[in-house]
Amino acid sequence: MNSGIQFHPNDGYEIFSADYALSTPEIAVFNVGPVVVNLPERGNHSRxxxxxxxxxxxxxxxxxxxxxxxxxxxxxxxxxxxxRRGGTQLQHVYGVHYDFDLEHPAHPVFHAQMKSFAQPFAPHVVEKFGLTLPLEDRVEGMLSNVRLPIAELDFFSLVVQLAADHLMWEDSSSEERAAFNDILSLDRGILGASKLASQLSAGAAVPCHRATHWYERL
Structure with a gap:
């Protein structure tokens, strides 16, 4: 979709690892990353x-x-x-934790909470891209216990979101639109966890709330 994008690591065997300690005979658990993606802020940006x-x-x-x-x-x-790579600083401009919760009272099943990841994540940017700019944390201090109901934003849905937010725009070419549609099609290979929550699987609710269903094909 954009020849300037860099994705580290680019080997699936490095990105995904089985978590044998957390896995059970019923549930297979995998850890992902850390993954670092370098891309433009908007689809029509050259940098x-x-x-x-x-x-x-x-x-x-x-x-x-x-x-x-x-x-x-x-x-x-x-x-x-x-x-964001600024003129004189590496700016931490957004941090979020997407989660799935069936246990705690008054927690949306799928929710997002703002959180600073400046300290744990900035070293990965430095390591992969050699940026030595001073770190500015613009997320620290933001209210963190606001739980926003969301789609099921697992890692693969996050990839869809990154493509939609930062690679697509109104003048995207037919090739770029086709590539985005391919990403949507691949992401639909996973069935979401909505059926585990009775309030989401009852009535007219769809059986999957992953992010792939929130975007129309282009």
Missing amino acids: SDLFVVAECRLCFHVSVFNETKKLASAGFSTHVGYF
Whole structure:
């Protein structure tokens, strides 16, 4: 979609690792990253001054995969930090934790909370891209206990969101639009965890609330 994008690491065997300590015979748990993506802030920008660091966890139902060879989400956790390369500083401009929660009272099943990831994530930007600018944390101190209901933003849905937010614009070419549609199609290979929450699977609610369903094909 954009030849200037850099994605580290670019080897799936480095990005994904099985978490044997957390896995059970029923649930397979995988850790993701940390992954660092360098891309433009907007689809019509020529400079790639945005760095996104993601560290995630994916959980899948073992029985569903054994029976259908399909991936069905059993939960997730996604930590994301956005950094901008400024003129004199590396600015931490957005940090968010996407989560899945069925246990705590008054928690949306899928929710987002603002959080600073300046200290744990900035070193990954420095390591992968050699940026030695002083760090400015613009997220620290923001109200963190506001839980915003969201789509199911696991790692693969995050990839869709990054493409939509930072690579697409009104004059995107037909090739770019086709590439975005391909990403949507690939992401639909995972069934979301909505059916684990009775209030989401009842009535007219769709059986999957992953981010892929929130975007129209282009």
